[in-house]
Amino acid sequence: MNKPVPNIIDGRHVAALIREEVRQDVHDWVNSGNRAPKLQVVLVGGNQASKVYVGAKTRACEEVGILSETLMLPDTTSEKILKEHIAKYNDDPTIDGILVQLPLPAHMTPLAVIESIDHRKDVDGFHPMNVGRLTIGQPCYRSCTPAGIMELLKYYSLSAKSKDVVVVGASNIVGSPAAIMLSRENDEGKATTTLCHKYTRDLTRHTIGADILIVAAGVPGLITGQMVKEGAVVIDVGMNRVADPSVDRGYRLVGDCDYDSVAEKASWITPVPGGVGPMTVAMLMKNTLLAAKKAVYP
Numbered sequence: 001m002n003k004p005v006p007n008i009i010d011g012r013h014v015a016a017l018i019r020e021e022v023r024q025d026v027h028d029w030v031n032s033g034n035r036a037p038k039l040q041v042v043l044v045g046g047n048q049a050s051k052v053y054v055g056a057k058t059r060a061c062e063e064v065g066i067l068s069e070t071l072m073l074p075d076t077t078s079e080k081i082l083k084e085h086i087a088k089y090n091d092d093p094t095i096d097g098i099l100v101q102l103p104l105p106a107h108m109t110p111l112a113v114i115e116s117i118d119h120r121k122d123v124d125g126f127h128p129m130n131v132g133r134l135t136i137g138q139p140c141y142r143s144c145t146p147a148g149i150m151e152l153l154k155y156y157s158l159s160a161k162s163k164d165v166v167v168v169g170a171s172n173i174v175g176s177p178a179a180i181m182l183s184r185e186n187d188e189g190k191a192t193t194t195l196c197h198k199y200t201r202d203l204t205r206h207t208i209g210a211d212i213l214i215v216a217a218g219v220p221g222l223i224t225g226q227m228v229k230e231g232a233v234v235i236d237v238g239m240n241r242v243a244d245p246s247v248d249r250g251y252r253l254v255g256d257c258d259y260d261s262v263a264e265k266a267s268w269i270t271p272v273p274g275g276v277g278p279m280t281v282a283m284l285m286k287n288t289l290l291a292a293k294k295a296v297y298p
């Protein structure tokens with residue numbers, strides 16, 4: 001008997017549609033006499049993955065007509081100096097969005113840095129003001145990766161309403177906001193949501209019941225087919241570099257799911273790469289345009 005083939009949730013395709021929509025909106029916005037939106041990016045240190053992410057974000061800006069500038073600071077920069085730059089950007093009326101690429105060097109306190117960004121320019125949606133407003137269903141900038149997951153579910157008509165959703169990984173930037181978005185009664189979520197993390201006693205007991213399983217733990221191969229319900233929708237957020245001498249760059253990207261065994265059970269699945277990753281950047285473009293239009297905080 002042939003193995004069942006899951007439907008692929010194509011993040012590259014959906015992200016391209018969103019970027020095109022933003023490009024058109026930016027074009028109309030500028031044609032109506034407004035200045036082009038501007039994103040200020042700050043990169044501290046030489047983290048290779050961060051450089052790749054920042055490159056992808058600034059290329060996307062260029063594609064959709066958003067201006068962007070990247071300030072590169074050395075690893076040794078003090079938190080005080082970084083905050084001085086942020087304060088300057090907060091006060092600059094030509095800058096709509098500010099993005100400080102994470103992770104920051106170990107001597108810095110990420111939350112203190114994020115809190116120093118004006119929440120009205122926090123297009124990453126990490127500021128406690130935005131997270132708090134998300135929690136109570138108020139307009140806010142929504143963290144780009146979970147917002148991208150919500151867009152994927154919407155695009156493929158995979159409604160979470162009344163479903164059992166399990167989120168594995170409870171970080172402030174992916175798992176927790178994803179669980180909040182999915183569990184809100186008055187928003188598009190409306191799911192019964194379980195949030196698992198490294199202290200969860202028996203992960204399979206939870207994952208096996210999930211109609212929609214979202215995995216954002218940063219552990220390659222954490223979820224295997226045996227942990228997944230037949231017909232589940234599986235969103236693999238993980239982006240892990242594993243060494244692979246057979247490719248030029250020396251590594252390949254894998255998710256948190258053991259793709260082959262999970263694909264045998266899932267009705268829908270995101271590939272890695274090409275699933276959630278491109279959506280994060282597309283949602284950042286959307287948030288930056290919202291910031292320019294002062295659509296969230298008039």
Ligand code: NAD
Pocket residue numbers: 145168169170171172173174175196197198199200203216217218219222237238239240276277278280
């Ligand atoms: P994080 O390290 O901040 O948090 C990981 C979470 O997973 C924690 O809540 C931890 O308790 C939980 N966890 C770890 N091991 C676990 C285990 N064995 N069982 C259950 N839970 C476990 O990670 P993060 O920043 O949320 O990122 C998670 C993954 O998503 C990483 O691979 C990251 O690269 C990827 N990511 C992808 C995108 C994207 O755009 N696709 C964006 C952000 C993060």
